Amino acid sequence: MLASAETATLSNVHASFASTRRRSGGAIQDVLSRQPLRRLAPHEHLFHEGDRERNIFRIECGLVRLYKLLHDGRRQIISFRYPGDVLGSDTLTEQCYSAEAVTDVTLRSLSREAAHRRMKDEPAFGSELFDLLSEELATTRSQISVLNRRSAIEKLAAFILDLWSRQVGKGGGNRLTLELTRTDIADFLGLTIETVSRNLTKLRQRRIIDLSHIHTLVILDGERLKELANGDCETW
Amino acid sequence: MLASAETATLSNVHASFASTRRRSGGAIQDVLSRQPLRRLAPHEHLFHEGDRERNIFRIECGLVRLYKLLHDGRRQIISFRYPGDVLGSDTLTEQCYSAEAVTDVTLRSLSREAAHRRMKDEPAFGSELFDLLSEELATTRSQISVLNRRSAIEKLAAFILDLWSRQVGKGGGNRLTLELTRTDIADFLGLTIETVSRNLTKLRQRRIIDLSHIHTLVILDGERLKELANGDCETW
DNA sequence: CGAACCATTGACCATGATCAATGATTGTGG
DNA sequence: CCACAATCATTGATCATGGTCAATGGTTCG
8 A cells, every 4th residue: 555655646636736846947947046045934925915026936945835815814825835946927017925934945036127137138038937927827727626616635635645746756755744734724725724634634544644743744545545636535 | 876886996806806808909919900800609619628729819709718627527617708808828838728609709819829929029929928927827816715715605796796897888887798607607606506596596685686687687786795795794 | 389408496414614622732931 | 941821733513505406497499
């Protein structure tokens, strides 16, 4: 069981949350790599909704959450961003959400002005930005499909698989570090913390995951998790 | 009451569905205006998910729905597009949804290849496309906020207000034509047709809307509708 | 006119939200 | 370093919303 989970691909999890990541080189990556490192402590903001100053960022290390505050005071987390992720291509025209460090974060950034200058000189730069933006839009649309119609357990299973897919290749196998609070997960999936908690407990009881330490999640049965994420919940 | 509804602005409906519309001139508009007209009958597709051929379209008249089929066979409608709307800026890299005529539709289109050629000659063209895409992303994110956390009545009220805002300025006052079926509305809002129907009935009973003819909706109390869309449902 | 499709309404039920109590974990100042 | 506070997580009881199943009524179109 462990083995099957370890070797399983995520290709048939149709609607996941995979966010915009660029690993390969490219004009944007090159420019960013030449920017100085900045450090942020937990709860510091990269930017706030409505800020005038705008940048493109690349997370070098740590975890960032993007969120919007709803008019009733609730928080909708748009996405979580991990090392290697580029963000801000979508805010060059308008800043319509906030970005906040969850953990200690190291990042590099490029101002909008610099980006615009680059775009004029280097055509590749603009088209890479365009691609980033397209990818972002596609991801956001998948997110709607997941969030809008699915049960708590389906959302949660998809979320865990998504987290897992990010840590694949970084060693650690089926063990993944959960730096997020239940509130973060709830605000992302559009659930309450109680519902998140209850469903994690159920997953634990059914030996699909292990949560011996609150912030360490071990996937025991990845296949089952994928079934759940895809809606096969008959035996749930 | 009628008067107040008539003069009310929609500015404080924070999370609505307003989609990408370009009314003013611009490089893209200019080019599109020079393309030949095409006509589609109801249920004809502009394109299907996965199609290789890609285009930018402008709806000249009629109504189009964009949708994705979920793996369980359900349909998530991404958005409805109306005359003047431009669509397809997001599909230049990948076609990840389908577009279908709801009514008789007239449109103009520009191939991806032509768009790419234009982008090289005319820098404004590329940056207009970029803006269209950004706008699209912002809209999609608002949509998540509305869809993810809100009650059926809040969704429905926001949806009606959005429809209304599109017909403002076209005469007709508070009367709007509902070319969509209940199934369309349900698939867009992530509800069932029964829930849509029941809530429309309640709105009717409370004299907030009138639905004497199935496809003609009259807003009787726009203020109340806005309150509902914003979550003031105490008296519901 | 009849068939197919669409909409409404009712009865019932499952999911997840809310309210509430308790336990665990983390961080801070003495 | 410990103790206390604050935050976070778990669990239970209850309830409301909206989904499902089912029956009926309207509309539209060949």
